[in-house]
Amino acid sequence: MPPYDVLVVDDSVFMRKIISDFIGEDPELRVVGTARNGREAIEMVKKLNPNAVTMDIEMPEMNGLDALRTIMREHPVPVIMLSSLTQAGAMETIRALDLGAFDFVGKPSGSISLDLYKVKQNLLEKLRVAVRTKVKGVHAPIRPVSSQTVKPAVKTEKRSVAQPAPLEHLVAIGTSTGGPRALHQVLSQIPDGFRAPVLIVQHMPPNFTKSLAQRLDSDSYLRVVEAEPGMVLKSATAYVAPGGYHMTVARNGANSYKIHLSKEDPRNGHRPSVDVLFESLLPLKELKRHIVIMTGMGSDGAKGMLALKQSGAITTIAEAEQTCVVYGMPRAAVELGCVTDVLPLQQIAARLMQAVGGQS
Numbered sequence: 001m002p003p004y005d006v007l008v009v010d011d012s013v014f015m016r017k018i019i020s021d022f023i024g025e026d027p028e029l030r031v032v033g034t035a036r037n038g039r040e041a042i043e044m045v046k047k048l049n050p051n052a053v054t055m056d057i058e059m060p061e062m063n064g065l066d067a068l069r070t071i072m073r074e075h076p077v078p079v080i081m082l083s084s085l086t087q088a089g090a091m092e093t094i095r096a097l098d099l100g101a102f103d104f105v106g107k108p109s110g111s112i113s114l115d116l117y118k119v120k121q122n123l124l125e126k127l128r129v130a131v132r133t134k135v136k137g138v139h140a141p142i143r144p145v146s147s148q149t150v151k152p153a154v155k156t157e158k159r160s161v162a163q164p165a166p167l168e169h170l171v172a173i174g175t176s177t178g179g180p181r182a183l184h185q186v187l188s189q190i191p192d193g194f195r196a197p198v199l200i201v202q203h204m205p206p207n208f209t210k211s212l213a214q215r216l217d218s219d220s221y222l223r224v225v226e227a228e229p230g231m232v233l234k235s236a237t238a239y240v241a242p243g244g245y246h247m248t249v250a251r252n253g254a255n256s257y258k259i260h261l262s263k264e265d266p267r268n269g270h271r272p273s274v275d276v277l278f279e280s281l282l283p284l285k286e287l288k289r290h291i292v293i294m295t296g297m298g299s300d301g302a303k304g305m306l307a308l309k310q311s312g313a314i315t316t317i318a319e320a321e322q323t324c325v326v327y328g329m330p331r332a333a334v335e336l337g338c339v340t341d342v343l344p345l346q347q348i349a350a351r352l353m354q355a356v357g358g359q360s
Helices: 013-024 038-048 064-074 087-098 112-130 153-161 179-187 208-218 274-280 302-310 329-335 345-356
Strands: 004-009 029-035 052-056 079-084 103-107 169-175 198-202 223-226 237-240 246-251 257-262 288-293 315-319 341-343
Touching: 004 013, 004 038, 013 029, 013 052, 013 112, 029 038, 029 112, 038 052, 038 064, 052 064, 052 112, 064 079, 064 087, 079 087, 079 112, 087 103, 087 179, 087 208, 103 112, 169 179, 169 274, 169 345, 179 198, 179 208, 179 345, 198 246, 198 274, 208 223, 208 237, 246 274, 274 302, 288 302, 288 329, 288 345, 302 315, 302 329, 315 329, 315 345, 341 345
Parallel strands: 004 029, 004 052, 052 079, 079 103, 169 198, 169 288, 198 237, 223 237, 288 315, 315 341
Antiparallel strands: 246 257
């Protein structure tokens, strides 16, 4: 079938040329058209029916977020956002993923004309997957994109009076492409008082993981934080591995566990790596370990899940193909034969609650 058609959207003539040249170097891809702003992008998606779109966020007349919202509602197509590697850019990117963006490529602010060459390989790799992916329409974001949701006051009260209890269970989740929406789906369905900490590795660069944790926290009864070194694990709290660091867990005295972060070499091309987290849980056999792999490219986490299953992990869950944005990481785990449950996304939280038991 190749070459696949890609629409390039950017308000800069030079950037449209640079991105188009990158895409033109890949024999599987071709640029079918370019657009200068979101309004032109919407019309050209309807006219050209591309297999994928690259979309800048900041553009005149109509920005990338508004264009993405319309495209995913009226003519769904995989959209890869070009995002500034700043805190503000990270928040906009999380909003784009809420609205149905397939993935994103970070571009440094400032002299992006030269810096973008550094992310060429990343862009082409994601485009090769995107053009082969059928995406579903998104008629509304999974949460408001203009303001954060305020947690119920009763939740704060419960947290302030809750008494710490010895840990019996631990949940670990690994995900990549499509992960932010998947994580929201799962975490937002877990009630207050969940009797386990939740460790999360989402393949993302620095800044983006902090923004992701903040967005997930705003809509979850769990407390969701970006992990910091030395944090002691607590029930009803989710810890997101920070971009650029491997996250591991180690014993911290009797029935206490703390987080370690490291800058060791990437594993499976990633730092943080799901396998690195999963492997750190192998010695913790006194805990009932519940392991989840959700949507994402590649196979990161599959070998770690297999090792955990062999060492006595109670529950090993892979997201089912029909709900994955990319059925790569879950497929790898299923093919290794280490999965106890293959579940659509909307059933994963219920299975975890069943496995962990009641509330504390």
